[in-house]
Amino acid sequence: MMEKKLAGKVQTVLGLIDGDELGLTTPHEHLLLDLTVRFKLMEESVTARTMAERPMTPDMAGWIRFHLFENRDNLLLDDEELAIEEIMRFKLAGGKSVVDVTNWGIGQDPHAMTRIARSTGLNIIMGTGYYTMDSGCAEVLTRKSEDEICQEIINDIMAGTDGICAGIIGEIGADSWPLHEIEIKSLRASVRAQRATGAGLTIHPGRLDESPLQIIDIIKKAGADMSRVVIEHIDRTAYSFETMVEIAKAGCCLEFDCFSMEGYYPTRYGVFDIPNDAQRVNYIIRLIELGYLNQVLIATDTAMKSRLTVYGGPGYAHIPENVIPWMRAKGMSEEVIRAITEENPKRILTFVAPS
Template structure:
């Protein structure tokens, strides 16, 4: 949606940041439904392959996603998009990130679909885990499948979308506690963190914590909880580096 490779390139050059462009189709209510409905699974697959291998004006995508799959149960269109993305992941060795629905069952159905489509589950990221998995048990089930669990709602403590019927989203302290429990169970290498800053009220100019919330606040909280520096470095550096690095395509 609104892909602008040239703008991303300009921002990258101006700031010195490494900006990774994604590819694939987002949620049906974002305007993608009509396009997905008329395309075949193979055509969606080819769109993703082209973005990665050829790109636009020489600028190629570096990750697949975030693929929108937030209906419950999944719509046939979303299943088609997920299957195409999973196959493109195997063909390219790129990471695959997925935007799930806001129900405990949603990420588990997604995991089942992409696994059956042949995805490398160690290269799959289930995003928004802290507003999607309502129980710790669901988080563990996703981790057992081999996926990354992305806690990317840090600082989102005033966002309770009532239209989904559930609004007990954890606060940042609870997010850190969930992460500690997952680490104790052996899932350190499957944890990612972010802020998913996409709303004005979360920017510093509008009174929010801004883009620096994780280094300025979350990491110090992790230290206060006794998290060793090497563990913090794994979560903030090594795990992102691993999912963003292409691997040899699967046969």
Template sequence: MSRQKSSRKIQTVLGTIDAEDTGIALTHEHILCDASFLFTEPEIASQKLLSHARVSIENLEWIKRNQNRCLDNLKLLNEERAIIELDRFKKGGGGTVVDVGNIGLHRNPKGLARISRATDVNIVMGAGYYIGQSHPSELHSKTEDEIVEEIVRDITVGVGGTGIKAGILGEIGCSYPLKETEIKVLGAVALTQQKTGVPVNIHPGHSQAAPIEIIELLNDNGGDINNTVMSHVENRHGNDFDLTSELADLGASSSTIASVTPKIQLCSPIKQFMGSLIGNG
């Protein structure tokens, strides 16, 4: 007897696929991105050379402590390298990668499509805006409705003139405290989710209070909390499992809390965090 597929569809950069056809999926990745807006050049003269050097095994330890002071560490622009890495993922049984780069992280629809074709890996592309520091100046004058219209178009028509559609709202960047434009974007994201049913992925600000504050704001604006992913929780809540439990309780049992870090080199106690989650059931 053949397995009957559900009606659930996932939008990839090459078109829609059945949810059952995703295979093993990486749900928060950056295949191609440019976060150079975060770059801060060191004041110490001896470190200036390091800040403009390519990432290598020789400078890796320094980069782990200075991730935003190495320009090369903030960029993933090499399509050929991405193809090599995703080929490994495919050969290992992988099927789908969610690239949560959006406006602010210089998403590259055509590049992602080329990589998907070359590797036969499904790629889901992000929509919306990253953190306020990366927001374009014109966002300040845009209304919430205008932002909704823009994001809905990226999902239903395609980004720019490419015809390549986004399949996830995210990662939606937030600072702490939230900036004015970030609050406006979160409201627009909730409205967009109502119109499209697309899942949301949140990048919370660097505070223990940030994840819960954002979930409450999305909920107040009509967002679907059960279809929302809160990323980087291990960096925000640390070992405070009570906060993580409270975050889950704000939604429903199906709410998703993600423990993921960016592709850039960071020091993060993920093992301890995951151990805490497992240990607490």
């Protein structure tokens, strides 16, 4: 199995391609996803109970913005035809490649990814490994050894499901605090799989400054290739610019993937601010000024019905349609924008020789 030669290539669900074929890439999205395990009512009012089980409709956009996890249907992306229609907006806006990081625990569907790839003509790169322990992965992560988890990830990259193979490890769930031993085990197994395959590794941290720093300490000790590690959700994780710089100093990529989520985050995760898109771009400009251009990624992490255009959301095309023009208006050059949206994803997605 390990004779498969991946170094220098990008692995899509339809096979290997050269990195130069990726073009404009969104490195963190969900085309299909089951996040209903995260459903939770935050209050017991008549309105809350009524809205909880109501099918999503566009007129709910105002309410759902402040109650993202309190409508069960909002947390389920299960319409393949709608996924095709929505992601085509990204393609029509100039997009070429999509990283779907839906992995084990939240509905990874390799066959569906191939159908979407064929229907749209987009390069789709699929994630692998285990999501967070509170997404239904706790039992299996407790039961399985680090060796077993590592080998599962390797198999999904090298052999796949009916030959449909993952092209990146992640998004690996590590958002417990302090990190639970089973998520530490999952992280260590993922690092070992990274070394064995040469794949990129993308990690879902907790919602506080200390979380990514603890993750970095663990994966460094496990031997991760830090230049090919992505710390996701920077814009809801690193509450200070100083923390962003600490992450960058470790050599990781910083992924600002909450673009279009402006100024509010569900209180079920505590009370904290989230930047708007203008502030995200300002943070990125400051990181670039410090020399970290090659470590910045951007995406929308579209993971709910309410983020789709049919339900009144910004959709998958928000980056090329709205964010890139704003970057230009803020003085970013085409070379800088291309580095963030093409070259940086290409480096993470292109396999290197196993170590």
